[in-house]
Amino acid sequence: ARLYNIEGWGDPYFGINSQGNVTVSTGIEGNTLDLAEVVESLKARNLDLPLLIRFPDILADRMARLQSCMAQAMDRYNYQGSYRGVFPIKCNQNRHLIEALVKHGRAYSFGLEAGSKPELMIALASLDSGIDKQALLICNGYKDREYIETALLATKLGPKPILVIEQPQELDLILTISQELDIKPVLGVRAKLDSKGIGRWGNSTGDRAKFGLTIADIVRVVRRLEATDRLDCLQLLHFHIGSQISAIGAIKNAIREASEIYVQLIKLGANMQYLDVGGGLAVDYDGSKTNFPPSKNYNMQNYANDITAQIKDACDRSNVAVPTLISESGRAVASHQSILVFDVLGTSNVSYPDVLPPSEDAPLAIRNFWQTYQAIDSTNFQESYHDAIAFKQEALSLFNFGYLSLTQRAETEQLYWACCHKIAAIINECDRIPDDLENFAEIMASTYYANLSVFQSIPDAWAIDQLFPIMPIHRLNEQPTVKGTLADITCDSDGKIDRFINAKQAKHLLELHSWNSSQPYYLGMFLVGAYQEIMGNLHNLFGDTNVVHIEIDNNGYRVESVVRGDTIKEVLSYVQYNGEDLLETMRCRTEKALQNKTITLKETQKLLQNYADSLNNSTYLKVDRSSRSLKQ
Numbered sequence: 312a313r314l315y316n317i318e319g320w321g322d323p324y325f326g327i328n329s330q331g332n333v334t335v336s337t338g339i340e341g342n343t344l345d346l347a348e349v350v351e352s353l354k355a356r357n358l359d360l361p362l363l364i365r366f367p368d369i370l371a372d373r374m375a376r377l378q379s380c381m382a383q384a385m386d387r388y389n390y391q392g393s394y395r396g397v398f399p400i401k402c403n404q405n406r407h408l409i410e411a412l413v414k415h416g417r418a419y420s421f422g423l424e425a426g427s428k429p430e431l432m433i434a435l436a437s438l439d440s441g442i443d444k445q446a447l448l449i450c451n452g453y454k455d456r457e458y459i460e461t462a463l464l465a466t467k468l469g470p471k472p473i474l475v476i477e478q479p480q481e482l483d484l485i486l487t488i489s490q491e492l493d494i495k496p497v498l499g500v501r502a503k504l505d506s507k508g509i510g511r512w513g514n515s516t517g518d519r520a521k522f523g524l525t526i527a528d529i530v531r532v533v534r535r536l537e538a539t540d541r542l543d544c545l546q547l548l549h550f551h552i553g554s555q556i557s558a559i560g561a562i563k564n565a566i567r568e569a570s571e572i573y574v575q576l577i578k579l580g581a582n583m584q585y586l587d588v589g590g591g592l593a594v595d596y597d598g599s600k601t602n603f604p605p606s607k608n609y610n611m612q613n614y615a616n617d618i619t620a621q622i623k624d625a626c627d628r629s630n631v632a633v634p635t636l637i638s639e640s641g642r643a644v645a646s647h648q649s650i651l652v653f654d655v656l657g658t659s660n661v662s663y664p665d666v667l668p669p670s671e672d673a674p675l676a677i678r679n680f681w682q683t684y685q686a687i688d689s690t691n692f693q694e695s696y697h698d699a700i701a702f703k704q705e706a707l708s709l710f711n712f713g714y715l716s717l718t719q720r721a722e723t724e725q726l727y728w729a730c731c732h733k734i735a736a737i738i739n740e741c742d743r744i745p746d747d748l749e750n751f752a753e754i755m756a757s758t759y760y761a762n763l764s765v766f767q768s769i770p771d772a773w774a775i776d777q778l779f780p781i782m783p784i785h786r787l788n789e790q791p792t793v794k795g796t797l798a799d800i801t802c803d804s805d806g807k808i809d810r811f812i813n814a815k816q817a818k819h820l821l822e823l824h825s826w827n828s829s830q831p832y833y834l835g836m837f838l839v840g841a842y843q844e845i846m847g848n849l850h851n852l853f854g855d856t857n858v859v860h861i862e863i864d865n866n867g868y869r870v871e872s873v874v875r876g877d878t879i880k881e882v883l884s885y886v887q888y889n890g891e892d893l894l895e896t897m898r899c900r901t902e903k904a905l906q907n908k909t910i911t912l913k914e915t916q917k918l919l920q921n922y923a924d925s926l927n928n929s930t931y932l933k934v935d936r937s938s939r940s941l942k943q
């Protein structure tokens with residue numbers, strides 16, 4: 312467990328049981344299941360890997376925790392207001408997830424945030440006009456007439472849409488449309504704070520940020536609303552300083568500035584009711600509890616306390632009522648509920664070649680190389696490593712000038728790896744690894760071929776080097792003996808994972824168990840519920856994986872819903888190929904080949920059958936362990 316720091320990033324949802332398997336729990340004692348067993352039983356239901364498993368109960372627990380932290384903070388600071396969470400749909404738009412979120416959030420009137428017109432469509436249809444009357448619908452993002460009209464008309468349905476002005480020019484359009492429709496809007500302004508977020512998304516604020524109004528813009532909005540007798544419509548102040556804010560200091564600065572703007576807006580006559588602190592509540596992806604970007608140096612309660620205390624303080628100083636507090640936490644709510652489980656298809660290890668002494672008439676370079684190899688011991692291994700590199704280089708030059716044959720070049724390569732193996736054995740026994748051999752383990756690392764596409768399932772690992780916890784989900788009673796990296800099945804050298812979680816810095820190798828083709832080896836990638844699914848792309852035409860929702864209670868679990876992954880026919884249709892047409896083209900090809908007698912009738916039937924089957928199959932590889940071969 313310590314190798315993967317599962318307590319650090321996984322508590323209270325993930326652990327390891329006495330069988331050495333990863334467990335998943337809902338956060339409620341007793342509601343725990345064995346992930347490896349679940350995977351086997353899903354496979355028995357014909358749901359092949361890679362599989363994205365969602366646990367709506369974990370989603371419910373995340374919302375309950377956020378709600379309870381806010382309630383405790385409000386209690387502690389005698390905050391006479393309430394908290395209304397909204398979920399930013401952009402974080403994960405999938406219907407089953409949004410439905411689960413709305414259902415579980417109902418108890419606290421959890422609302423939704425839309426950042427675009429399609430997301431507004433989802434939000435309006437998801438919040439029930441009867442039972443979700445108290446839920447808020449925060450309308451962010453660029454807006455056109457259709458967006459504004461729809462949101463304004465929806466005010467007649469139940470849940471309250473609040474139009475947040477992100478661009479100065481939006482105000483006039485909103486005022487015109489609301490006059491035409493005779494519907495009074497509830498308005499918010501998104502402020503470009505001076506306080507900066509930090510890390511990858513830190514430039515979501517400041518004067519040059521993409522969204523929001525400068526303070527001068529906000530004052531202009533107030534004046535314009537005043538002039539049109541609509542200042543009472545301005546009720547909300549919003550800011551968002553970026554996602555995954557790893558240092559609590561950045562959050563404190565932002566909320567201090569925003570609270571003051573809020574109070575000043577009241578002083579200017581606005582009818583302020585809500586302060587929306589956006590997203591940013593971070594997830595501890597590496598479990599280090601530090602301000603290293605994949606982590607965070609605060610917990611949810613600290614976050615709630617700091618926000619509540621700062622707002623209360625600013626309002627008390629100016630003697631105004633505290634606002635209803637809104638947060639748009641996406642990552643912190645949705646990350647934990649999804650696990651991607653995938654299998655290993657094969658490995659590539661640095662082989663330990665059997666090297667033989669060179670013949671007496673072998674070139675001097677090879678004979679010297681052999682002597683170096685033979686002489687390696689604990690007193691000279693460092694120097695020998697540099698010699699081995701030099702000999703390998705020399706052999707390459709000799710080969711390029713025609714002085715070494717292909718077989719002799721192969722001999723030198725074998726000698727190089729034989730030297731590396733001897734040196735690795737010595738390093739393993741060393742207390743301290745010399746600086747220049749620090750990346751030696753990486754040179755000797757194995758590659759495990761993973762049945763997934765990094766581009767489809769964890770695009771942030773490829774695009775912005777985001778780290779996610781990855782570990783085997785079984786065999787955890789067995790000491791891992793291999794250090795390796797993961798390569799996916801796309802034909803792209805970027806389709807790899809060679810950075811893994813570790814306190815304060817990423818490490819380049821993952822501890823893995825030895826692999827053999829007759830046994831499945833399952834790895835899990837955790838905390839992938841936010842942003843990954845929708846931003847994944849079809850590189851090499853690997854499509855969506857199978858997705859299941861599993862509900863857990865003290866009687867065990869049940870598969871609540873299944874969304875089958877893309878078939879090859881489906882992904883081909885995204886690039887305008889029609890499965891039937893393709894099959895017909897192939898049939899014509901085989902007829903021609905039959906006529907030319909380059910193929911037998913039996914072969915044509917087998918080929919066409921395979922082609923037709925593939926069209927209806929998953930884009931990922933199927934492992935046939937009985938015949939020990941890969942078949943699509």
Ligand code: PLP
Pocket residue numbers: 399402424451551553554555589590591592639640641642643841
């Ligand atoms: N609100 C807005 C306006 C955002 O742009 C984002 C995402 O960056 C969020 C909320 C969600 O942020 P997070 O996932 O960090 O909670």
